[in-house]
Amino acid sequence: MKILPQKGEGYETAAVGFIVCSMATNLGRKLLLLPKLGHIHPSGRKAAGNGAIRRVYSTEKTDGRHEPFEIIVAAMLAGSMAAAYIINEHHQPRASKDSLNLNYLVSTRTAKAEPRRRKGARNVMLHRKRSKAGRDLHSKYKVDWKTVIGEGAYGSVYPARLASTGEKVALKKISKRYTNSSAFRKETEALLRIYDNGGHPNISGLRDMYEDNSYFYLILDLIKGGEMFEHLSKEGAYSEADSARLIFEVASALAFLHGVGVIHNDLKPENLLLCSKSRRDGTIKIIDFGCATISEPEMIFQREMGDLDTDESGTVGYSPPERLNESSRLSPVVDTWAVGVIMYIMLTGVHPFDLNCDRSDEEIAEAIKENPFPPLDEDYVGHLSDSAVDVIRRLMEPDPEKRMSAYELLHHPWVQGETATTEKMEGSDKKLSNFRDLKHQLEASIFAVLVSQAHKDLTLSEAKPANADADKHRGVPILKLVFDVFDEDGKGYVTGADIGRLVTAHTGEVLSSERTDAFIKSQSSELSSAPEVDLSDFSKLFKGLKQRHYPRGHYLFRAGEEGSSMFFISSGKIEIQTRKGQLVAILRSGDFFGEGSLLEKSNRFTTAKCATPVDVIEIKQKDFDRYTRTSSETRNELKRKWRARNLEYAKNLVRLERQLKTRTLKKGDVVYTEGDVGSSMFRVDDSGQVDSELEVLHGSTPVHKYLPGDSFGESSLLFEKPRSSTVRCASDICRIHEMRGEDFLNVVNSSPGMASALRNMCRKRLFKKAVKQFSLQKNRGLSDDDIVAAFHDADIDKSGSLNIEEVRLLIHRIEPDFPMSEIQQLMRFVDVDDDGLVNLGEFKKLFRQFEEEKS
Secondary structure, three states: OOOOOOOOOOOOOOOHHHHOOOOOOOOOOOOOOOOOOOOOOHHHHHHHHOOOOOEEEEEEOOOOOEEEEEEEEEEEOOOOOEEEEEEEEOOOOOOOOOOOOHHHHOEEOOOOOOOOOOOOOEEOOHHHOOOOOOOEHHHHEEEOOOOOOEEOOOEEEEEEEEOOOOOEEEEEEEEOOOOOOHHHHHHHHHHHHHHHOOOOOOEOOEEEEEEOOOEEEEEEOOOOOOEHHHHHHHHOOOOHHHHHHHHHHHHHHHHHHHHOOEEOOOOOHHHEEEOOOOOOOOOEEEOOOOOOEEOOHHHOOOOOOOEOOOOOOOOHHHOOHHHHOOOOEOOOHHHHHHHHHHHHHHHHOOEOOEOOOOOOHHHHHHHHHHOOOOOOOHHHHOOOOHHHHHHHHHHOOOOOOOOOOHHHHHOOOOOOOOOOOOOOOOOHHHHHHHOHHHHHHHHHHHHHHHHHHOOOOOOOOOOOOOOOOOOOOOOOOHHHHHHHHHOOOOOOOEEHHHHHHHHHHHHOOOOOHHHHHHHHHHHOOOOOOOOEEOHHHHHHOOHHHOEEEEOOOOEEEOOOOEOOEEEEEEEOOEEEEOOOOOEEEEEOOOOEEOHHHHHHOOEOOOEEEEOOOEEEEEEEHHHHHHHHHHOHHHHHHHHHHHHHHHHHHHHHHHHOOOOEEEEEEEOOOEEEOOOOOOOEEEEEOOOOOOOOOEEEEEOOEEEEEEOOOOEEOHHHHHHOOOOOOEEEEOOOEEEEEEEEHHHHHHHHHOOHHHHHHHHHHHHHHHHHHHHHHHHHHOOOOOOHHHHHHHHHHHOOOOOOEEOHHHHHHHHHHHOOOOOHHHHHHHHHHHOOOOOOOEEHHHHHOOOHHHHHHHO
């Protein structure tokens, strides 16, 4: 039996809408799927509702065997209900770069007639990841199978931890029997669209997914704070200040969702969770995408996207008039109407269409149809600011064409915290002016924390920290991350002592408790005698750290432009490109970029483009200068990370070259010998298939090693000199990729900034080789103590630092003809604090062994 897709009304339907007609009883039965999957058409929904089989067999091969494919629909609950599914098929259809229809979920399967049984659950999302780590569930996560933290209709939830970091997550175990509901399919497509676009800190996301023969194991964000509904009923309405912060987070999440083509379609307090049980430091997490609608991002704002099924989507009390009247098309502003209802409840304590909390859903729907305008008279909103009322009025505009969008909401002055009212101490304005200097120090401390928490995997030594792939703070808003660094005890608020501790650590100035306590009291919106400030007030304090939102496709800057700002990413993804448009990096939440032009007062040499809707914290040049003047260590850390990232960009640019020759070596095989003329450069294979290790020798003495992902052989090509060392395979098998010198130089010359970074890398490696050779000549080894002793031996004048002459002597021991101009460039690269010397701290940053110890 075959089911062939026909062009016409029913063509654009989910695969399951066509599968149900086939009830294969043996391997001889076959099914053809339609070649492209799209939105679920009503005709397909009816068919899907009759029940879908979960395993069928594809067309017969020439030898009579059959290639299996699976339709895996994995249910999940994240607070309410969530879902994820992946369609595995022997032939993977091409998916567009920006879209995520069902066909985009396909991953290649190469199994035989029956899937091979595995000892452990395998990772089914490896094709979406940058790393091959975590193929097996139990190698990546430690699960407490004895403790159940949640039960749902489709499975149980267990506490788990990321093995590498101890980060807490939730694991949902779901039987493969429960995989055919419409809500599961909708939620899956939404969650995977969110996942593929980098996620958002205010959206509860799918972390990972595993399967064995009977179950799916879904790794989810662990959310501890409970539902917004519980907070509203137990603690009453929020203040305008608290409400503005929470609405900002919801607006940020919605702007992201709408920008990637997702309409949530069921926003309500129950689907807005708080990550903390305390409303003072809790941040929003949006859950439950079972009613979501997905489209191409560029189509979502066109009002002709598709009919809304009022009997399947949303909750009546948060539904706009156009849904209840069944007279309009679905658009993103169905979500912003719901935000308006939620905001009304937060600020007044009552539902705008159920003021006495005694109406049924039918009565609420009739009330909205009869008079869709919320009650904004004095009795209900008289205590609110005009700005707050303006937000409610514009969100609950009955005409969807005139209703406020998520983008507009995000930029409203009330949501930005500029006009939201709050209780203040008498004379607070005067106190704020008295503590302006302290406020600047606090801003500098927050800036320092942001810098220290980002890009921990970037090192001048090119070391890869053990936890480089573990995204410990993924899903945490960066201002919340900073708040938690200040609030190291997890109290839910920051005290004067916390302020003093961080300011002293990052600026060196010791503050009196009287000064910090008085400042805290002047900032707090709480009428309390205790000197403490919560997240709402904390996030409003620092105007130099204000968030900006940019849509997909926006260019934050282009190569060649003058730099005037740097950025920290709050959510979304940023593409970093060369002047010619070559992609060299993708940055995500928590990363920063753009600092190089501010440090060096130079033009941009890369382009930064929004790959998704993006929220960033923008730091202007004047604020940047003020922060870095306050803390020299922060400035030095910025310089180190900037130089390390430039090097990473350069190496990534080289990786783009496809004209490579792959070589497989046995232990002892030589790649090249000291003194050879260089004609190629090499990269150690990092696919994970071979665990390669190559050793670098001077004479017959090993002084260094190359590991997967490392490149080598560039120096001879860049500096046009013979090989300075011998490289040979040290593991049982080595796999390397060879690039011709001509091709390498063409890539390098295409970007002057990248060429400079690669030259710095080669100078640095030569210096490290010289130090190690020097240590061996002193009859020492290459341990940490030996390398430090070599530094002190090279410090001829015993000043505690190496001057340029002492560096020259080291280099010329192994490269007598190395030009002085190149040694000067080496000094500029290594001397991060610009004092003309290389101190021990700067020296140690060049060696992997010291960086790897810290990880």
